[in-house]
Amino acid sequence: MNKPRLALLIGIICISIFPILVKLNYTPGLISAFYRMLIAAVLVVPYALITRQLKWYSPKTMLLMVVCGILFGSDVAVWNIAIQQSTATQASLLTNLAPVWVGVGSYLFLTNKPTRNFWIGTVFALLGMVILVGIDVFINFSFDNAFIFGVLSGMFYAMYILVSKRVLNEVEVMPFMCYSLLTSSLFLGIVNFVAGSSFGGFSDRGWFVLVVQGVVCQLLAWTLLSFATKNMRATRVSLSLLSQAVLAAFLAWLFLGEEITIQMIGGGFVILFGIAITFVDTPISIVNFFKK
Numbered sequence: 001m002n003k004p005r006l007a008l009l010i011g012i013i014c015i016s017i018f019p020i021l022v023k024l025n026y027t028p029g030l031i032s033a034f035y036r037m038l039i040a041a042v043l044v045v046p047y048a049l050i051t052r053q054l055k056w057y058s059p060k061t062m063l064l065m066v067v068c069g070i071l072f073g074s075d076v077a078v079w080n081i082a083i084q085q086s087t088a089t090q091a092s093l094l095t096n097l098a099p100v101w102v103g104v105g106s107y108l109f110l111t112n113k114p115t116r117n118f119w120i121g122t123v124f125a126l127l128g129m130v131i132l133v134g135i136d137v138f139i140n141f142s143f144d145n146a147f148i149f150g151v152l153s154g155m156f157y158a159m160y161i162l163v164s165k166r167v168l169n170e171v172e173v174m175p176f177m178c179y180s181l182l183t184s185s186l187f188l189g190i191v192n193f194v195a196g197s198s199f200g201g202f203s204d205r206g207w208f209v210l211v212v213q214g215v216v217c218q219l220l221a222w223t224l225l226s227f228a229t230k231n232m233r234a235t236r237v238s239l240s241l242l243s244q245a246v247l248a249a250f251l252a253w254l255f256l257g258e259e260i261t262i263q264m265i266g267g268g269f270v271i272l273f274g275i276a277i278t279f280v281d282t283p284i285s286i287v288n289f290f291k292k
Contacts, residue, residue, distance in 0.1 A: 008228035008240055014221035016247035019088035020255050021213055022080050026206035029080030031197045032213065034188040037073060039214025040222075041181035044174070053174045064167045065176060068160055069183025075156035077188060078149040086146035088252040092245040093129055094150025099239040100126070101158030106234060109162065116283050118239065124274030125242050132249070132267025161234050168230035177223055239278050242271050 022032060048054045056062070075095075082091040099122055103114045168176060192199070202210070229237050246268040252258040277284065 004228045004231035007224040008232070008237060011221045011224035011228060012241060012244050013247065014216050014224070015241075016244045016251060018213060018217040019083050019092050019248045020251050021209050021217070022083045023088045023252070023256055024209060025084060026209050027202050028197060029084045030077055030188075030195060031192055031199065032210065033073065033077040033080050034185065034192050034197075034199075035210040036076060036213040036218045037181055037184040037188055039211060040219040041178070041185050043215065043219055044181065044223075045178050048174050048178045051174075053172065054178055055175065057171060057175075061167060061170055062179070064163055065171070065179040066183045068164050068167060068176075069180040070187050071156050071160040071163065072180060073184035073187045073191075075153050075160060076184075077191065078156065079153035082146050082149035082153060085144075086150070087258055088256060089245070089249040089258055091146065091150050091153075092248040093132065094147065095153040095157060096129075096242045096245045097126075097151065097154040098158040098161065099242060101155055102161050102234060102239075105158060105162045112233060115278075117280050118236070118278050120284055121239055121274040121277035124277060125239060125271050126274075128267045128270030128272075128274060129242075129245070130267070131270055132245075132264050134263065161229065161237065164226065165229055165234040168226060173223060173226045173230060177219075177226060181218075236278050240275050243275055246271055 022029060027035070045054075057065075079091060079095050082094065103118060103122060106112065106114050164176070164180075225237070225241075249258070249260060249264060249268065253260040
């Protein structure tokens with residue numbers, strides 16, 4: 001396994017614990033998103049300054065990094081709300097619809113168009129998601145706040161993947177992370193202030209969970225994922241992140257008591273199969289594939 005793929009794998013594992021931490025409800029979802037960004041920024045920005053990795057880029061590149069910070073901060077904020085108002089499994093699945101939006105966005109705006117294998121893999125991955133949660137859930141889906149925020153999270157995340165892919169073609173991972181985190185922290189700080197959120201008064205467990213979110217789920221995970229995004233196709237990275245929904249579902253069952261059935265396990269395998277297809281370089285023919 002080469003370095004970008006290994007970074008992608010470890011990054012996925014790190015972010016898979018995030019829905020579980022949020023679902024514990026030690027802190028409100030909106031303020032949790034703010035501290036996730038702030039704690040990571042407090043750790044990484046001084047390091048970047050000491051090692052002289054921060055520099056000023058062109059106004060266009062700086063603006064795009066600011067946009068990345070706002071998009072990612074928005075993604076985490078609405079995802080947190082979706083997790084706390086539904087289940088960790090459902091919220092993870094909804095936000096992981098992002099590959100569909102990434103594929104469409106790549107087709108419209110990027111020169112590196114999605115391959116046929118990507119679309120085939122997407123079909124299998126989405127089919128796996130339907131199997132995972134049950135078709136009745138999709139047929140009877142009510143458009144409550146948790147559903148809307150979950151879908152919005154996927155859209156924000158897809159836009160972040162597309163914009164960050166463009167930025168990372170010109171900027172190294174460390175300065176990108178610094179500028180993005182600083183923007184997200186400032187943006188979410190303003191949002192929480194306007195919303196009247198309390199910035200303190202949490203239990204020791206609450207602060208511990210916030211630190212784990214900032215260090216593991218944000219700093220470590222997204223340093224690795226940004227490296228993977230820089231060195232791999234945006235569509236491949238986004239679809240691979242679907243596996244996070246499978247791992248998050250398992251962790252939700254293990255630590256939160258959320259039910260996992262044989263049907264959900266089967267859906268998880270179909271999702272992983274779809275992801276595997278996107279890593280095949282030779283174009284796949286559906287007819288020939290099933291003949292084999």
